[in-house]
Each structure stands twice: as structure tokens, then as C-alpha cells.
Amino acid sequence: MLHDKDSVGKRLDDDIFASLDASVRLPKYKMPEQEHNPRVIHRLVADELLLDGNSRQNLATFCQTWLEPEVLDLMTLTVDKNLVDKDEYPQTAEIEKRCVHILADLWNSPDSANATGTSTTGSSEAAMLGGMALLWNWRARQKAQGKSIEKPNLVTGPVQVCWHKFCRYWGVELREIPMENDRYIMNADEVIKRCDENTIGVVPTLGVTFTGQFEPVKEVSDALDKLEGDAGLNIPIHVDGASGGFLAPFLQPELVWDFRLPRVKSINASGHKFGLAPLGVGWILWHNAEDLPEDLVFRVNYLGGDMVDFALNFSRPGSQVVAQYYNFLRLGKEGYRRIHSTCRDIALYLADGIGDFGPFEIIYDGSDGIPALSWKLKEGVEHTFNLYDFADRLKTRGWQVPAYALPPNREDLVIQRILVRHGFSRDMADLLLDDCKRALNHLNSHPVTTSLTEEEGSGFKHG
Numbered sequence: 001m002l003h004d005k006d007s008v009g010k011r012l013d014d015d016i017f018a019s020l021d022a023s024v025r026l027p028k029y030k031m032p033e034q035e036h037n038p039r040v041i042h043r044l045v046a047d048e049l050l051l052d053g054n055s056r057q058n059l060a061t062f063c064q065t066w067l068e069p070e071v072l073d074l075m076t077l078t079v080d081k082n083l084v085d086k087d088e089y090p091q092t093a094e095i096e097k098r099c100v101h102i103l104a105d106l107w108n109s110p111d112s113a114n115a116t117g118t119s120t121t122g123s124s125e126a127a128m129l130g131g132m133a134l135l136w137n138w139r140a141r142q143k144a145q146g147k148s149i150e151k152p153n154l155v156t157g158p159v160q161v162c163w164h165k166f167c168r169y170w171g172v173e174l175r176e177i178p179m180e181n182d183r184y185i186m187n188a189d190e191v192i193k194r195c196d197e198n199t200i201g202v203v204p205t206l207g208v209t210f211t212g213q214f215e216p217v218k219e220v221s222d223a224l225d226k227l228e229g230d231a232g233l234n235i236p237i238h239v240d241g242a243s244g245g246f247l248a249p250f251l252q253p254e255l256v257w258d259f260r261l262p263r264v265k266s267i268n269a270s271g272h273k274f275g276l277a278p279l280g281v282g283w284i285l286w287h288n289a290e291d292l293p294e295d296l297v298f299r300v301n302y303l304g305g306d307m308v309d310f311a312l313n314f315s316r317p318g319s320q321v322v323a324q325y326y327n328f329l330r331l332g333k334e335g336y337r338r339i340h341s342t343c344r345d346i347a348l349y350l351a352d353g354i355g356d357f358g359p360f361e362i363i364y365d366g367s368d369g370i371p372a373l374s375w376k377l378k379e380g381v382e383h384t385f386n387l388y389d390f391a392d393r394l395k396t397r398g399w400q401v402p403a404y405a406l407p408p409n410r411e412d413l414v415i416q417r418i419l420v421r422h423g424f425s426r427d428m429a430d431l432l433l434d435d436c437k438r439a440l441n442h443l444n445s446h447p448v449t450t451s452l453t454e455e456e457g458s459g460f461k462h463g
């Protein structure tokens, strides 16, 4: 418990660390009875956070860890504005709409000025909304044909956990295509094998979480066109563009993956990943207004005005959306292209450096998907350590470079991955390579007697 002496509040000039409030442990289970000096409490809480990792050295996360000061300022201006309160804060609402239109244009929507979409808290909420629209539309199609709505299924490649959640929450069978040998993503044949009249949709991922690769949306869409011609099954696509939705338009504009394909009915992306916005914003857009079932749209009147709402969340600060709009204007297409291609060049540079060390084989080098790289230990060679040991050594210098086993059917394979994000400079890449060398030297001169296991090694989430 903090001290609850009456005198505490009066001794405002005390040195923070010599003060009574700082002389005891912070309460962990019960709220203190009295108020305390804000200056002291702020310092103590801020100091607890010193024990967190350094986010810029967290090479596991896809999310933004570097923000311009102007972004922080705009966020302060909007942190108290509730995004859902569109009547009270019409300009914040207008900015959200503009972002939807800008994204619709980037994703080649046929009618971007009238696009249907919304911001969300991230790709997980967006995926949930996209999945629900697929499910509702499938039910309507089945009912119209007098068919059962008992057994919906969703076909995906190796997906992020949000799709596992969607399927479990909504009673949908997940037909997740397993990895096979050196194939770490879906292909058209594997998709078609799993489709039937109960398939609510197919979800290719543009930037697979485990390796960084883009799944072949057009190839899958063409195969589904053929399936429709052959068997009369009309199966829609939702693209999980959590990362790729903000990369492909700038790095690979010729890649056809978006609303240019009529079968792509919806797309989600994380503003807070390669959208370069601060944590807490994602997006979902539909091809046409009719792809979002009316039934999922709510109208509320109790915040003033008649407001349309289609999200899982309700109240949320406007800050992240405003910051997203700032980035669109501040960077323009040229800025996004330059930032992402710099990250891609650094990923390629790191892949070269890590490949040259000897024990590692690069699986993905960042050239045609996410600016990221992943590698495994070379097969058929004796190693004195495993990738969990290597990750552990890198942590001693603050680098978080996760090692993890792949999902089915390659659980036997442990890989390591680095995400190169805005704010990771070429100089930092050289510092990291030096530290990799140092870690390898250490592991060679102090052979590991008992290697770390997956549980001991990382405790890491893909996000």
C-alpha cells in the first residue's frame, strides 16, 4: 500500500525518489484509499515500464513503432473525441470517410467515391466483420435455394489466429490448407479441393504471418471462376491484406489482387502495420454496398443524429484515424513507396548478411511480399545450438527476433523471422548483423549442452 499520511499531498517539493510515496512498493491488488502526488506516481509508473522491451528493437511485430512528432500532436488533439459520436464530431467522422475513399481508390474499387467500409481497432476486428458478411451472404444464398445453413466452412491458407477466432466464435468449420514440404502458402489446386456448396468464402492472405509471402489471389480467383463455370458454385473471396493491403499498391502496383477482381468482395488491412499509423487502427472495405448485408448495419439515434454503425466495437478515440489521414496526406503515394522500398532493400540486405553466416538457409528474403525475412537452420549439418538459443542470445542485446515452429504440416520446422519496419535504418541493420555474429561466436565457443525448447525460448505472439 502507498502511504496514506495526510502530509504526503502537501510535500510537493520533495525529491521524487526521497518522497514517502516512492519509499514503498506500488499496490498490485487493491486501489489505495487516498490520493497521491501525480508527479511521483507518474514517475513510478513510467519507471515500471522500463522493464518492457524496447519496441524499436522488437523485430517480431508487424506494428508501427516509430511515429513522427506531428502524429503524436494530432493524437493528443483527438484522444478525447469519440469516433463513434459522428454527430458531435462531424469532422473526425468526415476524415474517417476520406480514409475509406482513399483506400478504395488504392485498392481499385470500381466506385471509390461511394465505397462502403469502416475503420476498426485492427485487422482482427476487420476480419471478423468480413467473415460475418461472408457468412450472412452465404446463408441468404442457401436459404434462397432451399438448402441447409447448418454446416458453413471457410477455406484459407495458413492463417493468423483471428481467422481461427472467427470460425470458433461463429461455428464455421475452418478448412486451413496445411503447409507441405517447401510450400508454405495456399495454391489454387489446394483451395478448389476444399470448396463445396457450404463454403462461405476463400481467404487468401497478402503477407502470410509465418513467412511474409503473398498468397496468389488472382490464381485462386481464376480457379474459382472455373469452378463456377464447371459446378455452378459461386464462392466469394475476402483478402486478408493485414500487411499486404498497404504494401502491394506501392511496391507491386501491377499485382492484381484487389477489387480489380470481381470475386474479391472485401479486403481488410491494418493501418497500424504498413499503413504506418499508430497502434489501434484497421480497415475493412467491401467491393459494393450490397456485399455488406443490411442486417449487419445498425442505426443509432441516442448520440444525436441518425448514425450508421457497423463494427464490433462502439466507443473509440478518433486519434488513430486522424493519424492515418495525416500519413496519407503527409507521405502521399511517393512517400509510402519510398518508405516501403527502403524497408524491402534493408530486408534483402539482412537476408544476404544472415545467409552468409553459414548455418542458416534463407526461406524468404523480402523481395516479393512483406519487407521481412525468415530462415531456418541448414539441414544435413550438425549444429551446436537451435534457433531458440540464437534468439535468446540476441535478446541479451535487446533484439527480439522470434523463433517458432511452423503450423501444420510443418510443425517439425523451426524458423526465425525479422520484420523490417519504418524506422529500422541500414545502420541498425549493421548493428544487428554485428550482434548476430557475436551471438554465433558465443554459441560456437560455449556449445549449448541443453538447448531451449519452444516454451522456454520465445513465448511470442504473431502480431
Ligand SMILES: Cc1ncc(COP(=O)(O)O)c(C=O)c1O
Binding pocket: 062, 121, 122, 123, 124, 125, 127, 160, 162, 205, 207, 208, 209, 240, 242, 243, 270, 282, 462, 463
Ligand atoms: C495476416 C494477418 N491477419 C490478421 C492479423 C491481425 O491483425 P491485428 O493485429 O491488426 O488485429 C495479423 C497480425 O499480425 C496478420 O498478420
